[in-house]
Amino acid sequence: MTSEFVSSACPHDCPSTCALEVERLDDYTIGKVRGAADNDYTLGVICDKVARYRERIHHPERLSHPLKRSGPKGSGRFEPISWDEALDEVAAAFKAAADEFGAEAVWPFHYAGTMGLVQRDGIHRFRHALGYSGLDETICVTLARMGWYAGVGKLWGTDARDMAQSDLIVIWGTNPVSTQVNVMTHVTKARKERGAKVVCVDPYRTGTAKAADIHLAVRPGTDGALACGVMHVLFREGFADRDYMARFTDDPERLEKHLETRTPAWAADITGLAEEDIVAFARLYGQTERSYIRVGYGFSRSRNGAANVHAVTCLPAVTGTWQHPGGGALYVQADLYNIDQTVIKGLDVVDPEVRILDMSRIGAVLTGDKGALKGGPPVKAMLIQNQNPAMVAPDSVKVLQGLKREDLFICVHEQFMTETAELADIVLPATMFLEHDDMYKGSGHPYLQVTKKVIEAPAECRSNHEVHCALAERLGAEHPGFAMSAWELMDQSLKASGLPGADDALKARWIDCSKSSDEMNFLNGFGHADGRFRFAPDWRALGQAHGTAWQAMPALPDHLDNIDAADKDHPFRLVTAPARRFLNSTFTETETSRTKEGRPTAFINPADCEALGLSDGERVRIGNRQGDVVVHVKPYEGQQPGVVVIESIWPNKAFVEGLGINALTSADSAPPAGGAVFHDTAVWLRAEPSGEGM
Numbered sequence: 112m113t114s115e116f117v118s119s120a121c122p123h124d125c126p127s128t129c130a131l132e133v134e135r136l137d138d139y140t141i142g143k144v145r146g147a148a149d150n151d152y153t154l155g156v157i158c159d160k161v162a163r164y165r166e167r168i169h170h171p172e173r174l175s176h177p178l179k180r181s182g183p184k185g186s187g188r189f190e191p192i193s194w195d196e197a198l199d200e201v202a203a204a205f206k207a208a209a210d211e212f213g214a215e216a217v218w219p220f221h222y223a224g225t226m227g228l229v230q231r232d233g234i235h236r237f238r239h240a241l242g243y244s245g246l247d248e249t250i251c252v253t254l255a256r257m258g259w260y261a262g263v264g265k266l267w268g269t270d271a272r273d274m275a276q277s278d279l280i281v282i283w284g285t286n287p288v289s290t291q292v293n294v295m296t297h298v299t300k301a302r303k304e305r306g307a308k309v310v311c312v313d314p315y316r317t318g319t320a321k322a323a324d325i326h327l328a329v330r331p332g333t334d335g336a337l338a339c340g341v342m343h344v345l346f347r348e349g350f351a352d353r354d355y356m357a358r359f360t361d362d363p364e365r366l367e368k369h370l371e372t373r374t375p376a377w378a379a380d381i382t383g384l385a386e387e388d389i390v391a392f393a394r395l396y397g398q399t400e401r402s403y404i405r406v407g408y409g410f411s412r413s414r415n416g417a418a419n420v421h422a423v424t425c426l427p428a429v430t431g432t433w434q435h436p437g438g439g440a441l442y443v444q445a446d447l448y449n450i451d452q453t454v455i456k457g458l459d460v461v462d463p464e465v466r467i468l469d470m471s472r473i474g475a476v477l478t479g480d481k482g483a484l485k486g487g488p489p490v491k492a493m494l495i496q497n498q499n500p501a502m503v504a505p506d507s508v509k510v511l512q513g514l515k516r517e518d519l520f521i522c523v524h525e526q527f528m529t530e531t532a533e534l535a536d537i538v539l540p541a542t543m544f545l546e547h548d549d550m551y552k553g554s555g556h557p558y559l560q561v562t563k564k565v566i567e568a569p570a571e572c573r574s575n576h577e578v579h580c581a582l583a584e585r586l587g588a589e590h591p592g593f594a595m596s597a598w599e600l601m602d603q604s605l606k607a608s609g610l611p612g613a614d615d616a617l618k619a620r621w622i623d624c625s626k627s628s629d630e631m632n633f634l635n636g637f638g639h640a641d642g643r644f645r646f647a648p649d650w651r652a653l654g655q656a657h658g659t660a661w662q663a664m665p666a667l668p669d670h671l672d673n674i675d676a677a678d679k680d681h682p683f684r685l686v687t688a689p690a691r692r693f694l695n696s697t698f699t700e701t702e703t704s705r706t707k708e709g710r711p712t713a714f715i716n717p718a719d720c721e722a723l724g725l726s727d728g729e730r731v732r733i734g735n736r737q738g739d740v741v742v743h744v745k746p747y748e749g750q751q752p753g754v755v756v757i758e759s760i761w762p763n764k765a766f767v768e769g770l771g772i773n774a775l776t777s778a779d780s781a782p783p784a785g786g787a788v789f790h791d792t793a794v795w796l797r798a799e800p801s802g803e804g805m
């Protein structure tokens with residue numbers, strides 16, 4: 112067989128969802144992976160971790176056979192068993208838990224290891240059909256979504272391809288050089304073709320900040336104040352577009368009045384930026400009609416994250432940049448896709464009475480916190496797919512304590528022996544995206560992509576869908592979806608959504624789901640019933656299903672002062688930004704990613720290093736009320752004193768004392784509707800004597 116390039120799409124949890132071309136060397140082996148040059152979003156560019164996918168898919172440590180624990184929990188001792196034996200054991204454990212404690216004692220736990228709509232979401236059908244506990248998927252998008260919905264009302268925005276027509280691009284709270292490389296491709300185009308200026312708002316000097324013309328190094332959790340200070344100048348200096356606001360927004364007069372006290376000096380005090388830098392940025396933004404804000408996730412991962420995202424979305428509504436080519440803003444294009452997932456997710460058999468547990472509070476749930484359990488039974492059995500909570504979930508001391516419970520049965524379906532899999536009773540080997548069929552929605556772009564498997568799965572690996580069907584059969588779960596293949600599920604869903612079927616979609620390689628540019632830029636009205644952008648959001652409507660936390664939200668854009676502020680005992684603010692060569696916990700298993708990342712490292716302002724007597728390469732202990740971890744020091748320019756950054760997510764084992772970064776992050780649930788607060792942590796720092804020989 113001669114090698115050939117086959118179309119595919121990147122399945123990882125990354126807004127870029129790159130269109131890929133994968134070299135198939137034979138039925139079992141891939142060669143090179145490259146970006147599709149003729150996809151006008153991907154434009155042939157992908158990140159280096161996926162370009163090296165051969166290293167991950169043909170990794171010698173890939174799980175290949177079902178395993179059963181043969182030593183004490185967490186001992187790492189397993190023995191191979193057959194698929195039938197493994198599935199029987201899982202089914203028996205689920206049945207026993209449900210018989211004794213009720214079906215809600217079983218908690219399928221999952222997220223977005225693959226973003227494929229079949230292999231990611233079929234687990235919903237599995238749990239709905241059996242009445243198992245649900246999962247409130249708060250670990251990533253909740254806060255940013257709430258903030259965007261609050262003002263804009265629909266999850267879409269100016270097409271990223273329009274950036275080529277922008278004169279100013281503001282990259283706000285995202286680090287695309289690491290986390291979504293294609294944004295930089297389009298930024299570079301705008302720079303080359305129009306001399307566009309680039310501003311980056313980020314607490315530390317990321318790769319993106321280095322590439323920008325202006326870097327605004329805010330204190331973490333203060334973007335709402337920056338946005339208000341900027342808007343104050345926009346109104347004061349005549350940059351506010353009053354005609355636009357009268358047509359497209361709810362209450363500009365009330366906003367203007369409210370902003371009178373949110374001066375640049377007020378914002379400078381909160382953000383730690385210089386007042387003149389805030390004014391200069393406001394003028395640049397106000398003077399530039401074609402200005403595009405790329406809204407990221409980073410600044411939403413705080414207790415006040417939803418308020419901050421809403422405040423930033425107010426900027427283009429004040430100046431009306433939505434009206435100009437290359438103007439407006441984008442967070443995600445999620446609402447462009449209207450895919451009917453009824454059969455995939457089993458939405459026709461949902462019992463609304465079944466409890467839904469907050470995934471970000473898995474530590475509290477598994478250690479028996481009554482509130483976290485919603486007054487229901489303890490969790491006694493879990494199927495974990497597409498997630499690695501032992502590393503990624505906040506408050507990991509508690510998470511690990513819970514996962515290690517002797518009376519908790521855990522089945523982990525994985526590609527590698529992750530730190531979560533190590534704590535399992537049964538480990539099942541999973542396929543990778545090139546070994547199964549699926550479909551993917553873009554987040555940073557409007558393309559839907561259907562992919563077919565490129566090579567055969569190695570050894571005994573099976574897909575998520577196969578596992579759902581096999582367990583459903585043993586547990587007596589009934590739903591038509593369990594009798595369908597992944598391809599049939601896709602075909603049915605696409606056709607039910609008025610889209611071409613799976614075969615046609617595959618042939619087309621990608622389907623553009625964008626709307627007219629007027630609609631994308633809300634020139635026919637915003638996403639609320641009255642078509643108006645909301646400076647004064649209806650937070651109650653967004654949050655009331657989750658209790659009363661929404662009451663904390665500010666009536667108008669503001670600095671919501673509810674963060675884990677630095678204090679005498681915890682004088683530093685910690686940001687756990689993503690590492691470039693890892694994708695969450697994925698790729699921590701590949702040698703080249705680990706080598707390039709080095710080791711868990713604290714980036715600390717040189718003035719703080721001096722004050723604490725810390726030098727490059729020495730150890731520092733970082734802690735708070737939840738725990739403490741030891742990492743190595745790197746003096747780093749370009750962040751404010753009092754800010755510490757540890758790029759993540761490393762395995763716990765990679766840390767000096769075997770406890771990872773999420774020992775420090777909090778599982779507090781942020782208003783108005785929950786969400787994890789990974790970048791909102793006050794900590795203390797202490798020089799740590801080096802170990803022998805280090």
Ligand SMILES: Nc1nc2c(c(=O)[nH]1)N[C@H]1C(S)=C(S)[C@@H](COP(=O)(O)OP(=O)(O)OC[C@H]3O[C@@H](n4cnc5c(=O)[nH]c(N)nc54)[C@H](O)[C@@H]3O)O[C@H]1N2
Pocket residue numbers: 124222223224225230250251495496497498499500503504524525526527529541542543544575687688689694695696697759760772773776789
């Ligand atoms: N400190 C800190 N913690 C964080 C964050 C942070 O910024 N800082 N970010 C948070 C965010 S935004 C997220 S989304 C979470 C993500 O955390 P995770 O969801 O755990 O992250 P991933 O590494 O994307 O995927 C998890 C696992 O899915 C597996 N997997 C991939 N494809 C398949 C498949 O087809 N089948 C099966 N069965 N398994 C598969 C992978 O091998 C991987 O181990 O982490 C959060 N944790």
Ligand SMILES: Nc1nc2c(c(=O)[nH]1)N[C@H]1C(S)=C(S)[C@@H](COP(=O)(O)OP(=O)(O)OC[C@H]3O[C@@H](n4cnc5c(=O)[nH]c(N)nc54)[C@H](O)[C@@H]3O)O[C@H]1N2
Pocket residue numbers: 124125126251283284285286287289290291312313314315317329330331332333334406407408409410411412413686688689690691692693694695696759760790
């Ligand atoms: N290489 C790589 N790529 C990834 C991931 C990864 O782990 N590694 N994770 C993937 C996932 S699951 C997701 S959700 C996306 C997320 O991608 P992004 O939208 O980029 O969001 P974050 O990764 O949380 O953080 C981005 C930046 O926000 C900054 N930040 C933190 N706090 C604040 C703040 O208060 N204000 C401001 N202005 N900035 C702040 C951080 O310093 C960081 O540089 O990336 C995906 N892509």
Ligand code: SF4
Pocket residue numbers: 121122123125126127128129157158159161162290291292293694
């Ligand atoms: S940039 Fe994101 S979508 Fe593109 S190949 Fe890398 S991980 Fe995948």
Ligand SMILES: [Mo]
Pocket residue numbers: 124250251252
């Ligand atoms: Mo995420």
